[in-house]
Amino acid sequence: MTYHTTLDRAVAAAAAAAGGYGAWSAERRRDLLHACADALEAARPELVDLAWAETALTRERLDGEITRTTGQLRLYGDHVAAGRHLSGRTSPGAAPGGADVYTVDVPLGPVAVFAASNFPFAFGVPGGDTASALAAGCPVVVKGHPAQLRLSRRIAEVLSGAVAGAGAPEGTFGFLDAESTDGDPNKLSIDLVRHPVIKAVGFTGSFGGGRALMDAAAARPEPIPVYAEMGSVNPVFVLPGAVADEAGREKWATALATAVTGSGGQLCTKPGVVFVPETDDGETLADLAASRIGGAGPIPMLTAGMAAAHRRWSEQNQARGASGQEADPRDGLPFAVRISAKDFTGDYREEHFGPATVFVQADPADYPALADSLEGQLTATIIADDASDADRSAARALLPSLVAKAGRVVWNGVPTGVAVVEAMQHGGPWPATSAAWSTSVGTEAIRRFTRPVALQGVPADLVG
Amino acid sequence: MTYHTTLDRAVAAAAAAAGGYGAWSAERRRDLLHACADALEAARPELVDLAWAETALTRERLDGEITRTTGQLRLYGDHVAAGRHLSGRTSPGAAPGGADVYTVDVPLGPVAVFAASNFPFAFGVPGGDTASALAAGCPVVVKGHPAQLRLSRRIAEVLSGAVAGAGAPEGTFGFLDAESTDGDPNKLSIDLVRHPVIKAVGFTGSFGGGRALMDAAAARPEPIPVYAEMGSVNPVFVLPGAVADEAGREKWATALATAVTGSGGQLCTKPGVVFVPETDDGETLADLAASRIGGAGPIPMLTAGMAAAHRRWSEQNQARGASGQEADPRDGLPFAVRISAKDFTGDYREEHFGPATVFVQADPADYPALADSLEGQLTATIIADDASDADRSAARALLPSLVAKAGRVVWNGVPTGVAVVEAMQHGGPWPATSAAWSTSVGTEAIRRFTRPVALQGVPADLVG
Incomplete structure (x- = not known):
């Protein structure tokens, strides 16, 4: 089967399904989403094995992610019902x-929908974009991530079965993967976005990938919305009161190290920049956290390519305090960079996937200006002593700016x-996302895939 | 003063104002919007005169439009307050x-904000985009319509005074017009949209104009949302019961003729296509309406260019039933085109500004398929006999499709x-709009210019 036949088939089936599935009651959509959750649940052990083999994420993390994903499907179904x-x-009269x-x-x-690699379930084939589009009444054509061929296909089989079992039109759930590409997954992605049948796009991934999809969508004869979540450095601002005593320093050093190294630091919300006071207390926090980050030891990364990119970033920063040891080609060695605020330029302001972060020593009085100098972010964090008037004043x-x-x-x-x-x-x-008014997580994500229509004087019994 | 100095000054002032004005309480924004309304009200006679001279719209219509515009400003202010x-x-815990x-x-x-020409107030310099952006806490840089130089400038003076009087930072309201262009208003528009300071665009106007702004916005290093309302043909579907008796035919012939010829047919919601049953009753309705449309006599149009375009469209359709008489170069002669469904192709599916419409004789059983064949529309209308089971069934x-x-x-x-x-x-x-999730009229328009931020555990007393 050639690539175009596969793409054209999937989108033609989605187009054919749109009217029928779009007219389904919210209750039927809820039942379909619950059926998808049940089917994933039933396949849980097999899916954890497949995901573990292709992602190197821990089984515990993957198991928890399936729970999150099935909960998400059910929640979105309940929300629309x-x-x-x-x-x-309503504006009566x-x-x-x-x-x-x-x-x-x-x-x-x-x-x-473009599946991300770092959450093979929660942002993968059965993830938030799929769940919210189906909840909204939209058929989906999901492109699996090329690094997770076997898992993606198996999830697609499981979901296809659940969707068919719920009685939805064929084409309500469609799937494409690298085998559909004639070897060029980027071309498949662009052609999918360009296809006139497609009316919206959900994407989680790199800035370059998201921007390419946005450009393709904007250049269509009929431009369509692209909801692209492209990541950020997620700055953390530590205020002096939070590290004034040893208990505070211990607590936050552990919390930050866990957030930096968890899932191999391959989360779009990983704290990639941590501003610490340029005081002994701030230094001590950074020392402790850096030591715990380094102490996490080698972590297998999602792909050898990501591990190589992480290694390059590590090598660039050896002179600035990166630490580590030799490792397997797929391993990422955790490290922390330590710089002062005057060196917080260029690369340090960009997202780097992997178990590493940058501690920036700064005067807390400069935090607002530093925040103002950042690009758009998914998150920003303040760590403070709740009981300290000085911290509360600084936070205010x-x-x-945050x-x-x-x-x-x-x-x-x-x-x-x-x-x-x-x-x-x-x-x-x-550049954190392409559409700041929208969210890709939480029930509001459903609204990205619907539009309101005002009915003026239309008798309610004639509508749906 | 060169063009770039003017543009750069306006956007620099807006950028400087953004932080200060953005931090204003909703109550202060309400007061500012009320002050704008009061200032327009105080200048009402002068503004009606200026608008009448430049638009050729009736004084009665312009007077009513000022009332709508001041009401809109006050409503949006009250809405945010x-x-x-x-x-x-909220998601507690x-x-x-x-x-x-x-x-x-x-x-x-x-x-x-790009002011439209057909509503010099309600979609002009002080119109819905300006009101909703200011209500949202955003400074505006408004480009006046080149066909209304004197009116735009005077409105800008009035609003600038009101905004300054309310204590808003300089640059909260900025204005540009054709004098800022070195003779090329399109270049000014594109340069304004490309300017890095600008974070969103509001536009009402032609498809070509809207698309050009969208393309410029999408190609920026930082793409920004464009809320462009580009018009439509606003199909009307007349069901048999509505025209089964003379009273119904009289009523709807008058209502349709008024909607087609009012304001010279220069409304984005003008019914540009009316589907009528291919029966004697349907024919009679179209006859009556066409006669009343033609009987409205020459109507001065907004610009000589619009009148010329309307005349070309009229000449193209002489063979198909257009009627009229010689007129002043700025006049538009009202006319109705009569075609059968098989001829409903090409040009007839596109918006034409001016006092004209197309009656399409069709089998009401084909209405859903005809609706499905249309492009996206601002509006669609059903005219039916409320008491007729047959009409209700057809409407259902x-x-x-609508x-x-x-x-x-x-x-x-x-x-x-x-x-x-x-x-x-x-x-x-x-192609009715660039962002189907949004509205450019009504209080929801404000939401186009804000974005939500989730606060996680942030003590409420530290915020705003």
Whole structure:
């Protein structure tokens, strides 16, 4: 089967399914999403094995990720069945002649979803974009990540079975992978986004990948929205009170080291830059955290390519305090870079995947200006002593800059661990994402794939 | 003063104002919007005169439009002061460690607004884009329409005074016009959209103009959202019951003729295509409406260029039933085109500004397929006999196709007259607009210029 036949088949089936699936009641969509969750649950041991073999993530992490993913599918189904995704605006008697105006919400049509490699489930084939598009009433055509061929295919089989079992039209769930590409996965991606049948795009991945999809979508005869989450450095600002005593330094050194090294530092919310006070206390925190990061030992990374990129970043920074030892070609050696604020330039402001972070010694009075100098971020974090008036005052001065730069601001926590809840905003200004008004995590993600329609005087019994 | 100095000054002032004005309380923004409304009100007689001289719209229409515009400014101010523009999502205890997650909303920054010519107030310099951006906390840089130089400048003076009087930073309201262009208004527009300071764009106008701004915005190093409303043909579907008796035919012939000829047919919601049953009743309705449209006599159009385009469209259709008489070069002669469904192709599916419409004789059983064949629309309308089971049944079959194509569906009314209310959706799928999720009329328009930020565990007393 040639590449174009495969792509064309998948999108033609999605187009054919759009009207029928789009007219499904919210209750039926809920049942379909629950069926997908049940099917993944039933295949859990097999999926953990496949994922472990292709990602090198720990079985414990992968097992937890399946739980998160099935919970997400069920939550989004429950959310639409409860009508909580609806715009629900009403203006009684407001139109000329006194007619009521009220909104209904309609699905956009077939959505192209690009699976990320770092969360093979939660942002993979069965992940948040797939779940929110299906919840919205949109068929999906999912491109599996080329680094996870076997897992992606097996998940696609499991979901296809669940979707068919729920009675959805063929084409409601479509899947493409590297075998559909004639060897060029980028061409497949661009052709998918260019296909006139596709009405929206969900993507989590690199800046270069996201930008290429955006450019292709914007150049179409009919431009379509691209919801691309492209990552960030997730700055953390440590205020003096938080590290004024040993207990605070110990606590935050451990928390930061865990956030930097967990999942091999391959999370879009990994704290990639940590501003610490240029004091003995700040130095001690950075020392402790750096030591714990280094102490985590070699961590197998998602791909040999990511490990190589991490190694290059490590080598560039040897002179600045990177530490490590020889390792397997797929291993990433955790390290911490230590610089002063005047050296916080260029590369240090860009996201690097892998178990490493940059500690920047700075005067806390300069934190707002440093924050203002950053690009758009998924998250920004303040670590402070809740009981310290000085910290609270400094935080009050810093918060406007963080709110202006980030999609989420964390207080006394770490940015990793994104709760899948209604108030979550996993988004943020360019270049963190392509559409700062939207979120790719949480129930609000569903709204990316619907649009409101105002009905003016239309008798309610004639509608859906 | 050279063109670039003027552009650069306006955007630099907007950038300087963004932080200060963006931090204003909603109450202060309300007061500013009310002050703008009051200032327009105080200048009303002078503004009507200026607008009448440059647009040739009737004084009565212009007077009413000022009332709509001042009401809009006040409504948007009241809306934000009441906090109704906020996303307001809360997930108590939902984050890791039990922290609360809740959203706040922040302005995007300076917004470029392009004034339309057909509503010199409501979509002009003081129009919906300006009002919603200012309500959102964003400075605006407004480009006046080149056909309304004197009016635009005077409105800009009035608003600048009101904004300064309200104590807003200089640059909160900026204005550019053809004098800033070195003779090329298109270049000014593109350069404004390309300017790195600008964070979003509001536009109402032609498809070509909107697409050019979208392309420029998408090609920036930092792409920005463009909210472009580019018009549509606003199909009307007349069901048999509505024209089964003379009273119905009289009523709808008058309503349609008024909607086609009002404001010289220069409304983005003008019904440009009316599907009528291919029966004697349907013919009679079209005859009556066409006669009333033709009987409206010559109508001065917004510009000589629009009148010339309208005349070309009229001449192309002489063979198909257009009627009229010689007229002043700026006059538009109202006319109706009569075709059968098989001839409903090409040009007839595209928007034509001016007092003309196309009656398409069709079998009502074919209405859903005809609707499916249309491009995206701002509006779609059904005219039916409320008491007729046959009409209700036909409407039920037709509505899904209309909801899938339009931003607003009207029942037993005409699409002109867009209520400025919370439930209004003045939007719709491509090519009617660039962002089908958004609306350019109604209080939801404000949300285009803010983005939500999730706060995780952040003590409420430290924020804003």
